[in-house]
Amino acid sequence: MSRIAYGQEDFSLSLPISQSALVTAQAFAQQQPTSEKASRVLFNTLSILTVNYYLDLMGIETNLSVGDSWNPVLRLCTDVSDLEVSGIGRLECRPMCASGKSCYIPPETWNQRAAYVVVMIDESLLEAKILGFSPSVQTEELLVSQLQPPEALTAHIKQYQQNKQPVNTQTLVNLSQWFAGVVENGWQTVESIFSQPEYRPLYLFRSSESALINRENETMSAILRGKVINLGIQIANQPVILIVELIPQENQKTNVRLQLHSTGSKIYLKSGIILTVLDELGNMFLEAQSRSADNYIQLQFNGEIGEHFSIRVGLDEASITEHFVI
Known part of the structure; x- marks a missing residue:
């Protein structure tokens, strides 16, 4: 050599x-x-x-x-x-x-x-x-x-x-259990989040709010849950809401739709917020980045029962990652 x-x-x-x-x-x-x-x-x-x-x-x-x-x-x-x-x-x-x-x-x-x-x-x-x-x-x-x-x-x-730390099973969100009514701490119904004035997006009119909250009734067995995410000073202490929607498909597949919304008095997401889906090995699978006039950003994909993935929300050097198994 x-x-x-x-x-x-x-x-x-x-x-x-x-x-x-x-x-x-x-x-x-x-x-x-x-x-x-x-x-x-x-x-x-x-x-x-x-x-x-x-x-x-x-x-x-x-x-x-x-x-x-x-x-x-x-x-x-x-x-x-x-x-x-x-x-x-x-x-x-x-x-x-x-x-x-x-x-x-x-x-x-x-x-x-x-x-x-x-x-x-x-x-x-x-x-x-x-x-x-x-x-x-x-x-x-x-x-x-x-x-x-x-x-x-x-x-x-x-x-x-070194950057790929093992996933702690205690922090692994089991999405299949959501259909049985078992939901991990921190995840709430969309309705309960929007009922809190400090989190309800200013741009969300009642008609669009009702459509989002009632979407579970539009498709058989669809599940929506949300979580408030705060990246601290990186987004001026203004939290965002991560919404995960699950729709069962044929052949034990599940359609997963992700939305990241602004909250409270902020009509638009801060520009440059990145929503990323990572595969089981930590490789980037899907990614969306907010622009100056985005109320929310969205990603959608199909997964199989038992499949692992992660969702990362980041801005500049700050990020928060949630780990899931379907």
Whole structure:
């Protein structure tokens, strides 16, 4: 393992490609219908195995087999190049040609990975260079000049792992129990929250209030519960109301609708409040951000019985997270 310097900004890390890695990549490539697709799969797989080898040297546990890249159907139908890292989720491992100045990142991976690692595969297929990584991506072309050094990747992963604290089962909100009338402390009916003048939104006219409160009667077995959330001085001591609506669906699925409302004398939510749904691994699944003229923001998704997720409400450096199981 050696560091290669091509210029002032270069901090790439050179690693050998093992015979077993090459055999695996070539086997995956041979399953593809066209030479173009075969080449893409070959280089994607070598990139993944290079990053996997490096993390193994650094003592970081990975799981190759659970990634989409090891699924033959997904490998055939999509452009996948992911690596599962224990405790944080997936890295995107992308190959780049020697003459390139940027690396293509598929839009479907944006905000879905713990980091994006760029790898250059030598034409001999005997050596690969990890050029660096980016913690996040918002564009299809990731510039090499934007990459952080490979050696910082392990620190990034460890920090990511530390930020994912285990969920205390005492704070886990069991949504299925809501249908049986069992509701955790802090969660109330919408009607009981709106009956308190300090929380009832000023913009909420009686007609719209009645529609929200009575929505449970409009769909069979629908449940609405709310919770007052206070981010303190970050929103000028003005609480917001998180409303969770559950609607049972077929095949043991549940439709979950989330709304975040302003309270009291505030007609609009403070601009920049972020409502985020996190999956079981803590990865961002859905997100909405309030604008200057939003009374409320909303997210909606379907989940299965037993599925875990979290809801985070945040503004600037302040945030509150609630953990749920359907």
